[in-house]
Amino acid sequence: MLKILRESLLNAPIVHRGxxxxxxxxxxxxVPRLEPELLEEVTEHILGMVSKDFDKIIAIEAMGIPLATAISMKTGVPFCIIRKRQYGLEGEIKLSQETGYSKGELYxxxxxxxxxxxxxxxxxxxxxxxxxxxxxLEGVGATVTDAIVVIERGDGVSRLKEMGIDVKTLVRIDVTEKGVSIEDIHE
Ligand SMILES: O=P(O)(O)OC[C@H]1O[C@H](OP(=O)(O)OP(=O)(O)O)[C@H](O)[C@@H]1O
Ligand code: HPA
Structure with a gap:
């Protein structure tokens, strides 16, 4: 299972961001191109891991979008994108996003x-x-039925667990300048 995901990760190039x-x-x-077979493998696997009682899918710009699109088309549930652009609509919520290599705002x-x-x-x-x-989302009063992320690296999942939040992932990897190695993969 997850054969295409596994092989493509082992072949992933590494670049330095700081x-x-x-x-x-x-x-x-x-990049390189997302083959439909990989998207199909991953989204089918996601649907096997989550409970089905959601009425909206939330994706974070940019690369949550192809996943949300595929899941939406398979389930008939609409998706909303958390954008890096401000619209100024009533009720818009601004978030500060910080990753290992970037800082910015999400809306x-x-x-x-x-x-x-x-x-x-x-x-x-x-x-x-x-x-x-x-x-x-807690502030809004929305219920998160599942939070699922395809690729896990670093300590984010354990950090969220300490806060009482479960995040499901399909594969856990380690990344060094030599490349990607697979630590754990969901079967
Ligand atoms: O756990 P974290 O350290 O917060 O990192 C995870 C975030 O980093 C990437 O976003 P990025 O802003 O690079 O967006 P992209 O989807 O446009 O590549 C990824 O899509 C996650 O949203
Ligand atoms: O190393 C990475 N590669 C691609 N996207 C990412 N988002 C967080 N870290 C990474």
Missing amino acids: KYHYFIHPISDG INDIFEGDRVLIVDDVISTGGTLVALMSA
Whole structure:
């Protein structure tokens, strides 16, 4: 299972973003090209791991979007994108996002009290993005039915666990300047 994901990760090139070893992969970058077979493998696997009682899918710009699109088309549930752009609509919520290599703002629109949301994203690393998003959703009064991320590296998942938040992932990797190694993969 997850054969295409496994092999593509082992072949991922590494570049430096400051001190951060950044792997480049179709799921996390759209580079090299994202083959439909990989997207199908990953999204089918996600649907086997989450409960089905969500009424909105939330994706974080940019690389949560292909995952959310595929899941939306398979389930008939709409998706909302947490954008890096401000719209200024009433009720818009601003989040500060900090990752291992970047800082910026994210904006939530069209999520309300009582919504049951599935969060999907491509990578979790420091967990900074999901910590900020989860606390904003709690403030709104939305229920997160599952938070699922394809690729896990670093200590983000354990950081969220200490806060009482479970994040599911398909694969855990280690990244050095030599490349990616697989520490654990969901079967
Ligand atoms: O766990 P963290 O350290 O917060 O890192 C994870 C975030 O980093 C990436 O986002 P990025 O801003 O690079 O966006 P992209 O999807 O446009 O590549 C990824 O898509 C996550 O949202
Ligand atoms: O190393 C990475 N590669 C791609 N996307 C990412 N998002 C956080 N870390 C990474």
